[in-house]
Amino acid sequence: MNMLKQRETLLACSIIVLVCLVGLRSPVFVSAASLSNLLTDSTLLTMLALTQMLVIVTRGVDLSVASNLALSGMMAALLASRHPALPLVTVVLAATAIGLVLGLVNGWLIGYLELPPIVVTLGTMSVYRGLVFVLSGGAWVSSHQMPQDFIAFPLTRFLGITHLVWIAAVAVLAAWFIARHSRFGRDLYAVGNAPSCARYVGIPMARRLLWTYGLSGAMAGLCGFLWVARYAVAYTEIAYGFEFTVIAACVIGGISIAGGTGSVTGAVLGALFLAVIGNALPVVQVSPFWQSALTGLVILAAVLINARDAKHAGRQILPLHLLQRGAA
Amino acid sequence: MNSSTANMTSTHSSRYTILDRPGFRPYALLGKWETLLALLFVAAFLVNGILVPNFLDPYNLADGTFNFSEKALIALPMALLIICREIDISVSGILALCSVALGLANTHGVPPALLLPVALAAGTACGLLNGVLVTRFALPSIVVTIGTVSLFRGLASVVLGDKAFTGYPQLMADWGQGYFFDVIPREFVVLLAFAALFAVVLHATRWGRRIYAIGNNPVAARFAGIEVDRYRLVLFMLTGAMAGLAAYLLTGRIGSTRPNIAMGWELEVITMVILGGVSIAGGAGTIGGVLLAVLTLGTVTYGLSLANVPGIYMTIVIGLLLLVTIAVPRLLRGRKVAK
Amino acid sequence: GCGDKAAAPADGKIRIAMVVKSLGNGFFDAAHTGANEAAAQLKDVEIIYTGPTTPSAEGQIEIVNSLISQKVNAIVISANDPNALVPIAKKAMQRGIKVVSFDSGLAPEGRLMQLNPSSARLIGRKQLEMASSAIGGAGEIAILSASAQATNQNLWIDVMKSELAKPEFAKLKLVATVYGDDQSDKSYREAQGLLRSYPNLKAIIAPTTVGINAAGKAVVDEKLVGKVYVTGLGLPSEMAGHVKSGAVKEFAIWNPIDLGYAATYAAYDFVKGRPDARAGGKVDAGRMGSIAIDAKGEAAMAEPFTYNASNVDQFSKIF
Amino acid sequence: MAATLHDPAAPGTPPHTSASGLAPAPVLQLTGIGKRFAGIVALNKVALSVSAGEVMALIGENGAGKSTLVKTLTGIYQPDEGSILLGGQSVTFANAQDAMAAGITAVHQESVMFDELTVAENIYVGRHPVKGGRVDWARVEQEAAQLFARLEVALPVRAKVKDLSVAQRHFVEIARALSQRARVVILDEPTAALSQREIQELYRIVRQLRAAGTAIIFITHKFDEIFAVADRYTVLRDGQYVSSGSIADVTEADLVALMVGRAVHQAYPKADVTPGPMVLEVENFCHPTEFDGVSFQLRRGEILGFYGLVGAGRSEVMQALFGLSPQARGAVKLDGAPVRIGCAAEAIRHGIAYVPEDRQHQGAHLTMPILHNITLPILDRIGFFLRGRRAEESAVARHYSEQLELKASHLCQHVAELSGGNQQKVVLGKWLATNPKVIILDEPTKGIDIGSKAAVHRFIGQLVGQGLAVILVSSELPEVLGLADRIVVMHQGRVQREFSRFEATPENVVAAASGCSPDENAAVPEAV
Numbered sequence A: 001m002n003m004l005k006q007r008e009t010l011l012a013c014s015i016i017v018l019v020c021l022v023g024l025r026s027p028v029f030v031s032a033a034s035l036s037n038l039l040t041d042s043t044l045l046t047m048l049a050l051t052q053m054l055v056i057v058t059r060g061v062d063l064s065v066a067s068n069l070a071l072s073g074m075m076a077a078l079l080a081s082r083h084p085a086l087p088l089v090t091v092v093l094a095a096t097a098i099g100l101v102l103g104l105v106n107g108w109l110i111g112y113l114e115l116p117p118i119v120v121t122l123g124t125m126s127v128y129r130g131l132v133f134v135l136s137g138g139a140w141v142s143s144h145q146m147p148q149d150f151i152a153f154p155l156t157r158f159l160g161i162t163h164l165v166w167i168a169a170v171a172v173l174a175a176w177f178i179a180r181h182s183r184f185g186r187d188l189y190a191v192g193n194a195p196s197c198a199r200y201v202g203i204p205m206a207r208r209l210l211w212t213y214g215l216s217g218a219m220a221g222l223c224g225f226l227w228v229a230r231y232a233v234a235y236t237e238i239a240y241g242f243e244f245t246v247i248a249a250c251v252i253g254g255i256s257i258a259g260g261t262g263s264v265t266g267a268v269l270g271a272l273f274l275a276v277i278g279n280a281l282p283v284v285q286v287s288p289f290w291q292s293a294l295t296g297l298v299i300l301a302a303v304l305i306n307a308r309d310a311k312h313a314g315r316q317i318l319p320l321h322l323l324q325r326g327a328a
Numbered sequence B: 001m002n003s004s005t006a007n008m009t010s011t012h013s014s015r016y017t018i019l020d021r022p023g024f025r026p027y028a029l030l031g032k033w034e035t036l037l038a039l040l041f042v043a044a045f046l047v048n049g050i051l052v053p054n055f056l057d058p059y060n061l062a063d064g065t066f067n068f069s070e071k072a073l074i075a076l077p078m079a080l081l082i083i084c085r086e087i088d089i090s091v092s093g094i095l096a097l098c099s100v101a102l103g104l105a106n107t108h109g110v111p112p113a114l115l116l117p118v119a120l121a122a123g124t125a126c127g128l129l130n131g132v133l134v135t136r137f138a139l140p141s142i143v144v145t146i147g148t149v150s151l152f153r154g155l156a157s158v159v160l161g162d163k164a165f166t167g168y169p170q171l172m173a174d175w176g177q178g179y180f181f182d183v184i185p186r187e188f189v190v191l192l193a194f195a196a197l198f199a200v201v202l203h204a205t206r207w208g209r210r211i212y213a214i215g216n217n218p219v220a221a222r223f224a225g226i227e228v229d230r231y232r233l234v235l236f237m238l239t240g241a242m243a244g245l246a247a248y249l250l251t252g253r254i255g256s257t258r259p260n261i262a263m264g265w266e267l268e269v270i271t272m273v274i275l276g277g278v279s280i281a282g283g284a285g286t287i288g289g290v291l292l293a294v295l296t297l298g299t300v301t302y303g304l305s306l307a308n309v310p311g312i313y314m315t316i317v318i319g320l321l322l323l324v325t326i327a328v329p330r331l332l333r334g335r336k337v338a339k
Numbered sequence C: 001g002c003g004d005k006a007a008a009p010a011d012g013k014i015r016i017a018m019v020v021k022s023l024g025n026g027f028f029d030a031a032h033t034g035a036n037e038a039a040a041q042l043k044d045v046e047i048i049y050t051g052p053t054t055p056s057a058e059g060q061i062e063i064v065n066s067l068i069s070q071k072v073n074a075i076v077i078s079a080n081d082p083n084a085l086v087p088i089a090k091k092a093m094q095r096g097i098k099v100v101s102f103d104s105g106l107a108p109e110g111r112l113m114q115l116n117p118s119s120a121r122l123i124g125r126k127q128l129e130m131a132s133s134a135i136g137g138a139g140e141i142a143i144l145s146a147s148a149q150a151t152n153q154n155l156w157i158d159v160m161k162s163e164l165a166k167p168e169f170a171k172l173k174l175v176a177t178v179y180g181d182d183q184s185d186k187s188y189r190e191a192q193g194l195l196r197s198y199p200n201l202k203a204i205i206a207p208t209t210v211g212i213n214a215a216g217k218a219v220v221d222e223k224l225v226g227k228v229y230v231t232g233l234g235l236p237s238e239m240a241g242h243v244k245s246g247a248v249k250e251f252a253i254w255n256p257i258d259l260g261y262a263a264t265y266a267a268y269d270f271v272k273g274r275p276d277a278r279a280g281g282k283v284d285a286g287r288m289g290s291i292a293i294d295a296k297g298e299a300a301m302a303e304p305f306t307y308n309a310s311n312v313d314q315f316s317k318i319f
Numbered sequence D: 001m002a003a004t005l006h007d008p009a010a011p012g013t014p015p016h017t018s019a020s021g022l023a024p025a026p027v028l029q030l031t032g033i034g035k036r037f038a039g040i041v042a043l044n045k046v047a048l049s050v051s052a053g054e055v056m057a058l059i060g061e062n063g064a065g066k067s068t069l070v071k072t073l074t075g076i077y078q079p080d081e082g083s084i085l086l087g088g089q090s091v092t093f094a095n096a097q098d099a100m101a102a103g104i105t106a107v108h109q110e111s112v113m114f115d116e117l118t119v120a121e122n123i124y125v126g127r128h129p130v131k132g133g134r135v136d137w138a139r140v141e142q143e144a145a146q147l148f149a150r151l152e153v154a155l156p157v158r159a160k161v162k163d164l165s166v167a168q169r170h171f172v173e174i175a176r177a178l179s180q181r182a183r184v185v186i187l188d189e190p191t192a193a194l195s196q197r198e199i200q201e202l203y204r205i206v207r208q209l210r211a212a213g214t215a216i217i218f219i220t221h222k223f224d225e226i227f228a229v230a231d232r233y234t235v236l237r238d239g240q241y242v243s244s245g246s247i248a249d250v251t252e253a254d255l256v257a258l259m260v261g262r263a264v265h266q267a268y269p270k271a272d273v274t275p276g277p278m279v280l281e282v283e284n285f286c287h288p289t290e291f292d293g294v295s296f297q298l299r300r301g302e303i304l305g306f307y308g309l310v311g312a313g314r315s316e317v318m319q320a321l322f323g324l325s326p327q328a329r330g331a332v333k334l335d336g337a338p339v340r341i342g343c344a345a346e347a348i349r350h351g352i353a354y355v356p357e358d359r360q361h362q363g364a365h366l367t368m369p370i371l372h373n374i375t376l377p378i379l380d381r382i383g384f385f386l387r388g389r390r391a392e393e394s395a396v397a398r399h400y401s402e403q404l405e406l407k408a409s410h411l412c413q414h415v416a417e418l419s420g421g422n423q424q425k426v427v428l429g430k431w432l433a434t435n436p437k438v439i440i441l442d443e444p445t446k447g448i449d450i451g452s453k454a455a456v457h458r459f460i461g462q463l464v465g466q467g468l469a470v471i472l473v474s475s476e477l478p479e480v481l482g483l484a485d486r487i488v489v490m491h492q493g494r495v496q497r498e499f500s501r502f503e504a505t506p507e508n509v510v511a512a513a514s515g516c517s518p519d520e521n522a523a524v525p526e527a528v
């Protein structure tokens, strides 16, 4: 427990240090407007990282999130552009529902057919991405085809804070509740810790996996709508390769690919960390050709810091004699 | 050996008889993944042969192998890695960096004959980095290679910027897109040769046996005196080297290097391996299966592209193929009883 | 020319394959329309429209490979990489297939002719002119390109840089060139970065459709409409919204329909072995008249057309 | 105390007054249970019945089908045929939850633990109490603490399970089974990982439960335990019901005969070998956290017993000796020459073999064939190319399988398909096949049935006769006392005392293991 906290503190500190370093080089980066922008910008990644974290906790991985996002986003855009009179809520719900269904397909294959998650989501990743093209006929949906309220929604401010941030905040709270305080979430940790043992204690593993991937899908659907509305354009290639960014965020946040551990704080910090890098690189005026290499280096550094920490935590055998004395 | 055989003479007869092998069960043979793949391959081949004009032309078939040979070359060591419970997402990044190394060497006047060693060395070095990070720091390989893929590709783009390397020697073009006897593509021959080599190593030597043992239970493997980390390190380096070889062939084939060369290949390579029946949980899989998967995928996609089905439909087909091939056996067998 | 080894299909039609950078791109869909129009006029032509999923040279190579196997008569291609496709294009030509590149060209040894939508100089210059007129001739400008590997983008950027040295653009100052990798989120972030790091920035030139869209959106979101102008290359159907919002005053694009139409005609001429179809000659391009081919095998169509609030709605219905 | 352990008056259960007296109607009655796996008949028409307030010993050889029966009773497997009557009503369990809801819980042979979760959560995992839509953590911790208090086991409920020792984990599993107020509690080899002292604790708990009217099925291979706690017995052989009856009416020999179908010599056949020259000398072996200043010597033809409570650090010393612990320091001499052993491969080359205690994780490659498991450490000897060496491999594997009376159908069978005890035999065979000078056996007969145990002991005896030196780490006192020439007793990472065969008595060995120095060994401080 303590160790976990330490690791997250470490990550939080490195984020602050990073922000300060960038701020030293280009002071605009630490202006209030810029930081609030950074927050807004990190939301989609954060939200996806939250549900991805739940998936990774079960020893799975959802590679299909980005394709799912593109498909639901495209469907939302088509829906909104073809039926401009439709209330926005309907569009949002439709996108989420589509995402949910796509996620449940993954969940069914993984939970009920007991197929390996990486294989299933690798397959659905291609299928969903292909479907975006098929359903849209390969055409773009551009800003002038989308209703005004559709485009405006993500960045509209409520109490001075954008909708995106509000939604992300609600998602973080919900994920925290699920992970810490719901039976569903606790079962996921158990499944991830020892999948073969889960059935011995009566955890309905198939059902849990079904809904975990469903949740990941629904979140991808919601983010699909937000993404399309935010950037005011939908086409086949949106968020191409974003699944790896999401997984990288989780990994940086200390969520173990081996399952069973990981916290909401970790996922959020991991996403923030990547968002800071993504926002800082354009501002610090390093050569664009260096960006990818730097990102790689920073990810490796973060992972190494995590690993070093894990080593310190180590396996320590509890002083059994003390306990025995206590018992006697 | 001698003394243990001596022991054996004092055989004490057990209460149980243990057969050497299971009785012959044709049913078990049918249930094998390779059989399934072979059937799929034959079916795809027949359907294409009947429905797609030009498919059965031997020259076309030969040309069709160019589309997958380099990827399949990387799939071979990747199969070993996955059997060993590791994975390398960074192969396409390594390939790009090796291609850049080739370009640099070529522009600095390294003789054509020495270019292949340059590519192999660069690949091995990248693999070494992955391997050291994984073994020395006990990090999960998927995590490490998600980081290194962007590092390697990033370095390629640092060197190249918005330029490209071109003007590769004829020797490379000959290997990249030349033929033996004007019909058999050299790349394909290289692939078959390496597939045979890998199959022998994995299935007929003690190295292979140990790789399976590590994938099956790394802790027990360490307890059985296998230097698990050394095997892992070598496999990462091997994967790097094979990516270097693929870089040599690909660069020869397309005659130019840009940082985005082979973008996204890692997923195609992993798809080949998984479709080939290599268990992502480690410890199971065969080179034969991987080769069959490569050929099946090659046949299907080549047939589709001859029918001018757009690439994006092909991704759907490949995705479905992957899902169907793993789901159907499970559905047929019914739910497995877990231990 | 050389003898026609490619076997004609059963129905005797000439098959021309149009290989584009990637499918699902409005620009190439419009070019496809043009090609179909030409095919309808030529009567004995069948168009195969194809391209990879993502804009990669390897994907195009696979496609060209299968086209060679299909023994099409001609390939009209917009290349993702000018060099990487040369070997396969050469192989196609050895097998008697006529290769013509359009839009984004192949290196000379890999094609019979390159049909430029316009000349690189004109395109580069046009974008500078639009930027200059939007900001009153003076101020800081920045370029938001696709990826660092995009050939024609790089060509135009080079032109812009050299044109900037000329006196008429002396007051324009290019402060940065950034790359958005043709991803909306990255382009948007890069545009935002530009706006933030260069408070005096007046214009962003984005010679790519994803980029110009993202830059337009970023300017609107940062509430800088009227202070910073976005210009560059885009399709009317995709840009109409940004013109209305005021973030974009003018943008340019050549007519992709005409481009596809002319490229098809050119390929047809080569297949038919017309004597003029050679470097230094000319090709007949139906309703477009005849197009001259220079000594390097390149031909250029007209100057890019400019769109603004007055005409964008009209064209957005077409492409 | 006993009566407060739990309230058995679950709905529908008649309250029991006492454990003794005439047997009431059985709580649980099985008839004609059958279960087969891909051609293997694991259970064939098995019958069993237990009454409330009764301890039923379920015994049988390795692979007799005991664990399979447990799994069919707890909803993990579904029987192919037969019926389960619970409280007189026919029930079927689709999953573990159904069985728990019906009041049947089990401590399985395999560890069912969730390492990253806390002790408290491990007890309630899968059925967290929920209040107002959220998990009631206060209640989880409070009830877990109460449970341990009643069991008189001190465990910090907030510690993560991964930080616990094997024995402590076992108590967590027992606590989980008890927390469910079950009518039937099944314990599948609960004592295999426990030392003498903890076994006594377990007996106490079992007696408490019995007094409270719970029906208990107790599976074990140790006969003293059967006579210590059980009221009745049921014997299975090869998946079939053999007989059942009251413990009071049988002797150990009767039970053995029922189990095995023939007589077994239970004596510990330590051949009288005069110890030869020194093979192994360990001097001041240290490890930063696990052990300190361990020294001992071993001669050819000698069996050196290592005894201690679970957690005394014996396994760590042995693993370090085998080159698996890079942090360990100290001088090791083999045949008089100092050696440095940096990895297991070197140890094997020096002729040391180590049979680990945790067969599932450290010993067996579960989804590999028996053949490949056995030949894994000797591949260097067999050759680089293994194709064409199949006959040699088979010969080795067959030899050791037969010596150890392995029950398997063929050599290509996956180890996962074998019963627990037979898996242990494969691991043992694999290390014997290295033909070592020194073999370290860490709990070698853990989970092995009595007939096979005799076979293992006999085989060890034979090898010693041929000059092998053996280190026997065992928590089974009779085994150590019966087999070892000398006994090293460890306590908290240090050597507490060394006994010769003649000095050692159960009393002084156990006293030393609990930390008494030699002079005060008459006064055993804690109840053992």
Ligand SMILES: Nc1ncnc2c1ncn2[C@@H]1O[C@H](COP(=O)(O)OP(=O)(O)OP(=O)(O)O)[C@@H](O)[C@H]1O
Binding pocket: B338, B339, D037, D038, D040, D041, D042, D060, D061, D062, D063, D064, D065, D066, D067, D068, D069, D109, D416, D417, D418, D419, D420, D421, D422, D447, D449
């Ligand atoms: N999942 C399985 N697949 C195939 N066979 C199995 C499986 N589980 C058990 N068996 C077989 O069923 C038989 C009974 O095994 P079981 O584990 O019930 O034995 P056991 O009596 O508990 O033995 P032990 O005392 O060694 O624990 C064995 O022959 C075993 O090989």
Ligand SMILES: Nc1ncnc2c1ncn2[C@@H]1O[C@H](COP(=O)(O)OP(=O)(O)OP(=O)(O)O)[C@@H](O)[C@H]1O
Binding pocket: A315, A316, A317, A318, D162, D163, D164, D165, D166, D308, D309, D310, D311, D312, D313, D314, D315, D316, D357, D358, D442, D443, D473, D474, D475
């Ligand atoms: N905190 C822990 N985390 C993980 N594994 C542990 C822990 N404590 C003990 N173990 C495992 O349990 C086994 C028992 O070791 P421990 O040190 O408790 O007792 P021991 O004296 O070595 O063993 P024994 O007395 O059973 O022979 C060891 O092999 C070790 O791997």
Ligand SMILES: [Mg+2]
Binding pocket: D066, D067, D068, D109, D419, D420, D421
């Ligand atoms: Mg058992």
Ligand SMILES: [Mg+2]
Binding pocket: D311, D314, D315, D316, D357, D442
């Ligand atoms: Mg131990």
